[in-house]
Amino acid sequence: MNILEELNNEQRAAVEHIEGPVMVLAGAGSGKTRVLTYKVAHLINLGVDPFSILALTFTNKAAREMKKRIITLVDNHDARNVWMGTFHSIFARILRIEAHRLGFPSHFTIYDTDDSRNLMKSVITEQELDTKIYTPAYVLNRISQAKINLVTPTVYNSDPQLLLQDKIAGRPKTGHLYSLYQNRLIKASAMDFDDLLLNMHRLLEEYPDMLYKYQQKFLFILVDEYQDTNYVQYAILKKLAANNENICVVGDDAQSIYAFRGATIQNILNFKSDYLDAFTYKLEQNYRSTKTIVKAANGVIVNNKDQIFKEIWTNNEEGHLIGLLKATTDSEEGALVANAIFENKMNHQLRNDAFTILYRTNAQSRAFEESLRKLNIPYRIYGGLSFYKRKEIKDMLAYYRLVINNRDEEALLRIINYPARGIGKTSCERLALEADRSKTSICEVIERMPDRLFDIPMPTQKKMNDFMVMIKSFSIQLKTRNAYELAREIASAAGILKELHEDKSPEGISRFENIEELLNAIHDFSEQQERLSLTAENLENVPRTLDEFMQEVALLTDADTPDSEDPDHVSLMTIHAAKGLEFPYVYIVGMEENLFPSIQSLNSRADLEEERRLFYVALTRAMKKVTLSYAENRYRWGTLTISEPSRFIDEIDFAAFDIPKKVSFIPEENRFMTSGSDMQGTRDQRHPFRKNFKRILPSSGDDLPAPGDDTDLIQVGMNVEHARFGTGKVISMEGTGPNKKATIYFQNIGQKQLLLKFAKLRIR
C-alpha cells in the first residue's frame, strides 16, 4: 500500500516535494507531525539512506514517537538509523565525536540549569558582588540571550551597547561574570545547554572540514516546531543546509509561545528571503476540532498583528457550544470544573482521560486537585518534579558524573560531603578558591594535597583525598565494566544505599525506592543490545557502560519518565506543557485579566500577542468541547485579589457561548446586543456577564492618588517620570494598596525606592 494515499492533497504535495527548501505552515490540528513523519518515511522508501536524514524535534518524546511511527510506516527497522532527536541531543552526540576540536574531552559533562545556577552563584559570591542585584537568574538570563545570539564573552565585553545596557540596569559586571562563568565551565569540562548549540555552531564556523563533513552527511534536513527555534539554531541549520538546501521546516507562527526564552518567529517570517527558491505549503484544514472551536480560535488569533495569514477551516461537525463557568473564588472554580467533569463523564459515559484542565501558571493546580480528589476522580499533574530532578537521584547521578568526568565541579561539590564525611562548607570554599587561584580543577587540587599547605585541616585533607581515590578507582573501570554492576557498586561504596536505608521516614523510604528504580533503569539499559546508531560500527560484545547511560540521561526530562499509574486519569497541566497534545474535553481555567493574559505581558504588544497565541494553543487542543472558567476573587501570594474576566473571552463571538442560566441576570436590553449585530458595542454590551464585574476599587481612603498621575498603572519595567528626580525605569515593586513601593533607577541620580502614593509618577 502506498503511504502517500493516506494524506490529503496539500499534505501529499509537501511530502513529495523533497528537494530544495520547503516551509510547511501548518495550522493547529492540520497534520503537521503527519507531514513530517510521512516525509521521512517517503524518503526512506525512495531509497535515501536513513543515516543521511537529520530530523530535529522540540522534545525527546516527539522524536521517539515519530521514530516509532516511521518504523511501522516503512516496515523496515533500518529506519531507526535516522538522526532524529532534539537539537540538543543531536548536537551533543556530534560534539562528543568532535569534542577534541574545541578543546573538550569527549566525556564532557552537560550542566543542567541547577548546575548552572549553583556555579553562577559561586562566581557571584566569589566576586563579592551583591546577590540581590546580581541574581543568578538575571545574569544567566543575560548569558543565555548572548549565547543564543552567538555572542561569546569576548564579543560581549567589547560590545558597547551590551555594556551600556548592563550599566543602565545597574549591573555593569555582567559581562565580566559571563567570562568567569565560561572559564569555570571549560575548567570543569562542562557545557551548559546553550553551549551545546553555540559550540555546534563554532564547530561548523571555525572548521571548514567539519562543515564539509556534516553537509555531506546530512543530505535531508527536517525541522519540527520551527516557530520555536532561536537564532543559533537557525544559524546552524543555515550552515548545514547550505550545500543542497534540502531543508524542510514545519511550524505555525500562531503557535509560537516560547519567545520569552529566545525563540524567534523571525525564523519563519524570513524563511522565504533566506532561501530564495523556497516553496511554501499551507495546511489549513483542521482535522481535530469542531467548527465551533475552530471559529473561536480564529476569532482570537485574528487580533494579533504579527502573523502570517491563514484561514483554518474544518469539515467536522458544529459541535458543542463553548462553556463558561463563573466562580466567586478560586476554590469554587475548582469545584465547578470538577463537577462539570463529573457530570459530563456520567451523562456521556466518558473516560477520565477524555478531560484536561489547562492553566496559565502551575500555582493554579491546587484548587482543581482538591476538588477532583473529593469526587474521587483520578488525575495526574504534568510538569511537576520529574524523576531526574529529585534530590536523591541528582545525588546519585552526581557520583556517576564525577566518575566519568573528574573535573565536574558541580558534581563534586554536591557529593563530597554527602553522605556526611566531615568535610565542611568552609573547607570546600577554600578548596574552590585554591582551584580558582591555581587555575586547575578541584580534583587536581585534592590530588596534590599532601604536598602543599592549604589552610584546610590535615584530617579534612585526608578525607578529601580518600574521597577522590574512591572516585578514581571507579573511573578506571568505566570502559570495561557493565553499567549496572558499576552503578550499584558506586552506590554502595559511596554509602548512599546505607544512608537511605537507615532512614525509616516515609520520605526516606521513598528515596530509597527511587534509587532502586534508578538502578533498575540502568539494569534495563545494560541489557539492551541496541546501541546508538552512532556507535553501530563497533557491535562487538562490549557491555553497555555507565558513561553511555549517562549520555542518554543528561538530556532527558519530565515527559521522558513513563508513568506506570493508571493511564485513565484527568490531566492537569500548563498550556505550555500541552503544546502538541489533544484532548476531547478541555477546560481552560483562570480566564482573568492579570493572570491570563499575565500581568507581566501587559507592557508590550509583543508580549500580549504571545499570550494570545498561548490562548490560541489552549483552544486548539480541544477536539469536542472547550469550557472556560474564571474566578472573581483569587488568592494570589497570600492576598485576596479581585479579578475581572480576561479580555480573551471577549474575543470569542458571544454567540458561541453556552451561558448557564445562573450567570445571566442581565438587563433585558443588553441580552440581544451580541456581536451578531454590526454594532460596535462596548465590551460590557457585547458580554453582559461582565456587568457583574463593575470595577470595585479597594477603598484606600485618604491615600487615593492625586488625579493626574498614573500611580495605579505603574508596572515593573516601565519608564516613569518624577517631578524632581527626572526620568527612570521601574526595577521592582513591593507592598500593596497605599503602601505600594517601587524601586526605580533614575538616569541622573541612580536607584531610589519610592512610596507610590507620594511619588506622583507619570508613565512616559
Place this chain on the structure above:
DNA sequence: ACCGTATTCAGCGCG
C-alpha cells in the same frame, strides 16, 4: 553540624 525561625519571593520551561 544541625535545627528552628526569619525572610524573601513568587511566569510559562525544551534541553
Place this chain on the structure above:
DNA sequence: TGAATACGGT
C-alpha cells in the same frame, strides 16, 4: 500562601 533559602543560636 507556602516553598526555599538565609541566618542565628545551641
